[in-house]
Amino acid sequence: MTNEDNRLSEAPPFWSELRLPSLLSVDKVQKLHAAIETDWNPLQRTACQTAAGRALWKHVTNDMLAELLAGETQLTSFYQKIQKDCLKQAREVSGVILAVRTLWFDSKLEAAVTFLNDKEMLQVVLLGAGMDTRAYRLECLTNSHVFEVDFPQVLQVKASLLQEATVPRDNQQEIEMKAKMLTRVEADITGQDWLEKLQNSGFVPEKNTVWILEGLLYYLSNCDAIHVLRTIASQSTLTTTVVLADFMNKQSTMLSKSTFQFYCDWPDELLPSLGFSDVKLSQIGDPDAHFGLLNDPLNMFDKLRTIPRSIEIDPEDGTPCCRLYLVQASGFPI
Numbered sequence: 001m002t003n004e005d006n007r008l009s010e011a012p013p014f015w016s017e018l019r020l021p022s023l024l025s026v027d028k029v030q031k032l033h034a035a036i037e038t039d040w041n042p043l044q045r046t047a048c049q050t051a052a053g054r055a056l057w058k059h060v061t062n063d064m065l066a067e068l069l070a071g072e073t074q075l076t077s078f079y080q081k082i083q084k085d086c087l088k089q090a091r092e093v094s095g096v097i098l099a100v101r102t103l104w105f106d107s108k109l110e111a112a113v114t115f116l117n118d119k120e121m122l123q124v125v126l127l128g129a130g131m132d133t134r135a136y137r138l139e140c141l142t143n144s145h146v147f148e149v150d151f152p153q154v155l156q157v158k159a160s161l162l163q164e165a166t167v168p169r170d171n172q173q174e175i176e177m178k179a180k181m182l183t184r185v186e187a188d189i190t191g192q193d194w195l196e197k198l199q200n201s202g203f204v205p206e207k208n209t210v211w212i213l214e215g216l217l218y219y220l221s222n223c224d225a226i227h228v229l230r231t232i233a234s235q236s237t238l239t240t241t242v243v244l245a246d247f248m249n250k251q252s253t254m255l256s257k258s259t260f261q262f263y264c265d266w267p268d269e270l271l272p273s274l275g276f277s278d279v280k281l282s283q284i285g286d287p288d289a290h291f292g293l294l295n296d297p298l299n300m301f302d303k304l305r306t307i308p309r310s311i312e313i314d315p316e317d318g319t320p321c322c323r324l325y326l327v328q329a330s331g332f333p334i
């Protein structure tokens with residue numbers, strides 16, 4: 001055994017070998033994933049990349065449908081990144097940010113549901129829902145109406161893939177909806193009519209609502225991102241609202257200028273200026289965004305947290321300070 005094999009064998013057993021679920025070899029599922037690879041644009045394919053990250057961290061995210069939704073190509077490519085990290089004993093393994101982000105949104109959603117829950121059904125709107133499976137994963141949504149908003153292509157293929165998971169087969173776990181209701185709303189949120197489409201699908205502006213914008217804002221232009229946030233703020237004047245969103249700072253978006261657009265270094269100042277209150281900002285590694293996943297004493301997230309947020313370049317080693325802000329805000333009726 002070489003030194004490299006040795007190091008890999010120290011990785012969690014889950015990562016020592018990529019085992020694809022048998023469902024991914026079902027003909028219909030293969031055809032759906034082949035169509036994703038050929039027909040979807042890079043923005044839409046981020047839905048599957050994110051699902052691949054959650055699948056490879058499923059021991060933490062508990063997302064048992066993520067492998068099916070990610071597909072073999074994305075799983076293999078994400079797995080190779082993890083394998084490389086394990087071989088070089090990287091301080092941070094690929095996907096750890098996604099795992100922390102998933103758990104942060106889960107925990108804040110659960111807290112918001114508890115806070116907002118009244119006798120009426122609560123609404124949870126996932127903008128840019130992609131391959132999110134919270135409607136199937138989270139027990140706290142048993143009295144919630146979940147709305148998933150994304151491009152038609154994404155939501156149609158997602159529904160077809162999930163349909164395959166309901167076909168009775170040997171060794172296949174039954175999938176069970178946890179949310180009281182789930183409605184998929186096909187819309188481009190950079191268009192003018194997505195709110196109308198949401199309302200036509202049963203969204204009631206007067207009902208308490210949690211909005212989830214996870215892995216979304218930085219793919220939008222500055223103008224579109226602000227417009228979406230303003231639209232949500234305008235709904236918050238009618239009822240109590242909680243918004244959960246992640247924001248990249250400028251240095252993070254510069255990692256891929258062709259992919260990322262909107263950035264915000266101070267979401268805790270931006271959101272109040274748009275009408276939100278009670279803004280709470282966390283960084284990866286903060287006590288509410290740690291989840292026991294960042295245990296290397298020299299991990300980069302702890303280091304970043306010691307550097308003031310106004311600093312763009314680490315004065316010690318000259319690397320850019322790339323940050324992901326996890327932000328919670330509220331809106332109350334006026």
Ligand SMILES: C[S@@+](CC[C@H](N)C(=O)[O-])C[C@H]1O[C@@H](n2cnc3c(N)ncnc32)[C@H](O)[C@@H]1O
Pocket residue numbers: 043044045046047050051127128129130131132149150151154187188189190191213214215216219
């Ligand atoms: C990185 S994925 C994140 C998906 C999901 N929120 C998650 O965390 O798994 C971004 C998603 O936003 C969707 N999206 C981006 N721009 C959009 C737009 N203008 N209208 C609707 N959906 C959009 C993409 O199709 C994709 O599913």
